Amino acid sequence: MIEFRSVSKEFPDGTRAVDDFSLIIPSRKTTVFVGSSGCGKTTLLRMINRMVDPTSGQIEIDGDDIAAAPPVQLRRGIGYVMQNSGLLPHRKVIDNIATVPLLTGVPKKKAHADALELLDRVGLDRSLADRYPSQLSGGQQQRVGVARGLAVNPNILLMDEPFGAVDPIVRADLQNELIRLQRDLDKTVVFVTHDIDEAFLLGDQVVILQKGAKIAQVGSPTEITENPASEFVASFIGVDRGKRALSIKKTAHGSILIDGEGRAAGRLVTASVDNVVASE
Amino acid sequence: MNYFLDAIQWIFAPVWVHGKSRIVNDIIQRVGEHVGYTLVSVAIATAVAVPLGYLIGHTGKGKQLAVGLSGAARALPSLGLLTILALAIGIARAPIAAVIVFFLLGVPSILAGAYAGLETIDRSTIDAARAIGMTEWQILTKVEIPLGLPLLLGGIRSAALQIVATTSLAAYIGLGGLGTYLFAGLGTHDFAQTLGGAILVAVLALAFDAFSALFQKFAVPRGVAATQAKEVRIRPHRPRAVVGTPTS
Numbered sequence: 001m002i003e004f005r006s007v008s009k010e011f012p013d014g015t016r017a018v019d020d021f022s023l024i025i026p027s028r029k030t031t032v033f034v035g036s037s038g039c040g041k042t043t044l045l046r047m048i049n050r051m052v053d054p055t056s057g058q059i060e061i062d063g064d065d066i067a068a069a070p071p072v073q074l075r076r077g078i079g080y081v082m083q084n085s086g087l088l089p090h091r092k093v094i095d096n097i098a099t100v101p102l103l104t105g106v107p108k109k110k111a112h113a114d115a116l117e118l119l120d121r122v123g124l125d126r127s128l129a130d131r132y133p134s135q136l137s138g139g140q141q142q143r144v145g146v147a148r149g150l151a152v153n154p155n156i157l158l159m160d161e162p163f164g165a166v167d168p169i170v171r172a173d174l175q176n177e178l179i180r181l182q183r184d185l186d187k188t189v190v191f192v193t194h195d196i197d198e199a200f201l202l203g204d205q206v207v208i209l210q211k212g213a214k215i216a217q218v219g220s221p222t223e224i225t226e227n228p229a230s231e232f233v234a235s236f237i238g239v240d241r242g243k244r245a246l247s248i249k250k251t252a253h254g255s256i257l258i259d260g261e262g263r264a265a266g267r268l269v270t271a272s273v274d275n276v277v278a279s280e
Numbered sequence: 281m282n283y284f285l286d287a288i289q290w291i292f293a294p295v296w297v298h299g300k301s302r303i304v305n306d307i308i309q310r311v312g313e314h315v316g317y318t319l320v321s322v323a324i325a326t327a328v329a330v331p332l333g334y335l336i337g338h339t340g341k342g343k344q345l346a347v348g349l350s351g352a353a354r355a356l357p358s359l360g361l362l363t364i365l366a367l368a369i370g371i372a373r374a375p376i377a378a379v380i381v382f383f384l385l386g387v388p389s390i391l392a393g394a395y396a397g398l399e400t401i402d403r404s405t406i407d408a409a410r411a412i413g414m415t416e417w418q419i420l421t422k423v424e425i426p427l428g429l430p431l432l433l434g435g436i437r438s439a440a441l442q443i444v445a446t447t448s449l450a451a452y453i454g455l456g457g458l459g460t461y462l463f464a465g466l467g468t469h470d471f472a473q474t475l476g477g478a479i480l481v482a483v484l485a486l487a488f489d490a491f492s493a494l495f496q497k498f499a500v501p502r503g504v505a506a507t508q509a510k511e512v513r514i515r516p517h518r519p520r521a522v523v524g525t526p527t528s
């Protein structure tokens with residue numbers, strides 16, 4: 001469990017990126033920070049591995065204040081995946097994945113064997129192990145980035161818009177892969193995105209943020225869709241328009257669902273509530 | 281053309297002199313002195329400028345000062361400085377004066393190569409290295425230094441070239457080197473000797489450059505070279521020589 005307690009961050013230039021933020025991030029669930037550009041998502045995420053230290057307030061991991069933890073040790077125990085993979089361009093894929101294990105003294109043979117298994121895990125062919133990052137596609141680089149984040153078998157995985165720079169088809173692929181991985185691995189994932197669809201797809205807990213990391217609403221995708229806390233949330237998640245604004249239209253052959261643009265979105269069938277929840 | 285032929289002839293008509301233990305070709309002895317001064321000066325300049333450059337590049341601090349001092353050092357007239365220094369510290373210690381001057385000549389390029397090498401690395405690469413738990417020292421040694429190597433070697437290469445050419449001035453304060461022929465030839469209007477000396481300096485400079493280029497090619501790790509090569513995704517590539525020119 002990660003707990004933010006009245007955390008604020010003011011950068012030296014006076015920007016107040018995070019203003020009195022409190023939240024509990026449950027273990028073994030995916031929590032998604034979503035909000036528009038500059039609202040403080042990355043700053044929040046980077047406070048968890050002490051890449052940014054709060055100006056005031058505390059952050060606890062499993063009850064221990066992280067301010068007391070040496071940053072390097074803390075970071076080695078937390079997986080971190082960023083938008084542009086952040087791979088070391090002068091190292092082969094396999095050495096990139098094994099970077100931290102090698103730093104912490106895992107024998108090279110074992111680190112490499114583990115790295116190959118991680119390649120399988122993230123759906124990459126082992127033949128890519130000897131390539132350099134520049135010889136991979138953007139989507140492949142992101143997968144390697146995820147593999148590197150998993151290399152120390154961390155309890156916590158931080159992901160900052162990891163799929164932001166790939167095309168929609170590859171992104172959908174990577175999202176499904178992450179859902180599958182998370183089913184097997186059961187990590188505490190903290191995921192940052194500005195795409196509400198991605199947030200609803202991946203998140204068990206979704207945190208909608210406004211400027212200064214002010215929480216507009218926290219909840220499961222179902223809760224937020226059912227009951228948006230404010231005008232802002234309603235318009236941010238788009239329940240008032242587009243493909244989330246569904247209405248029923250009776251036709252000669254039954255009822256169909258129409259989206260905000262008047263296009264047919266689907267057919268109305270009766271579903272048990274359980275099914276609806278499971279598909280979220 | 282005649283001068284040129286005379287000069288070639290002069291080069292191949294050896295003058296034998298008494299060396300330390302045996303009789304040697306005078307030219308060989310002068311080349312030895314020349315190379316000696318060059319290597320010592322480049323080595324000292326590298327030893328001083330590289331740590332300094334890395335410090336500036338890693339912390340991002342002190343760059344203005346370094347640029348200013350480098351500019352000033354570059355503007356110093358070598359011959360004038362050499363004369364003044366030799367007179368100031370005594371002609372007996374003239375070799376020290378010479379090395380100081382050549383050292384000052386070499387520092388700016390190497391310093392610029394060292395910090396520019398670090399500066400040009402993508403910030404997000406370094407940020408990621410830190411975020412996954414590398415210490416500052418590991419970031420420097422495992423990320424910044426390897427990735428900055430091509431530019432650093434480029435800096436050392438251009439410093440060596442400048443120094444090898446300028447070492448001709450050593451003869452002006454009686455320290456030998458290939459400059460001996462330039463000054464002697466000018467003094468006696470023996471233009472074959474002057475031109476011959478100049479050709480030897482040029483050949484030596486080219487040899488130095490070729491050697492540096494080879495060194496650069498082999499000293500840059502394959503992966504670093506790969507990061508520099510373009511269109512790597514099209515087919516398996518061979519790393520090519522990396523020639524970096526530091527900017528400052």
Ligand SMILES: Nc1ncnc2c1ncn2[C@@H]1O[C@H](COP(=O)(O)OP(=O)(O)OP(=O)(O)O)[C@@H](O)[C@H]1O
Nearest residue numbers: 011013015017036037038039040041042043044194
């Ligand atoms: N190192 C810094 N120094 C000064 N201001 C900063 C720094 N890092 C971030 N900020 C500011 O803090 C605010 C929040 O930035 P942050 O990177 O957390 O936003 P974000 O929600 O991740 O945005 P994006 O979706 O564009 O990545 C912004 O106004 C940003 O300009």
Ligand SMILES: [Mg+2]
Nearest residue numbers: 041042043160
């Ligand atoms: Mg961000």
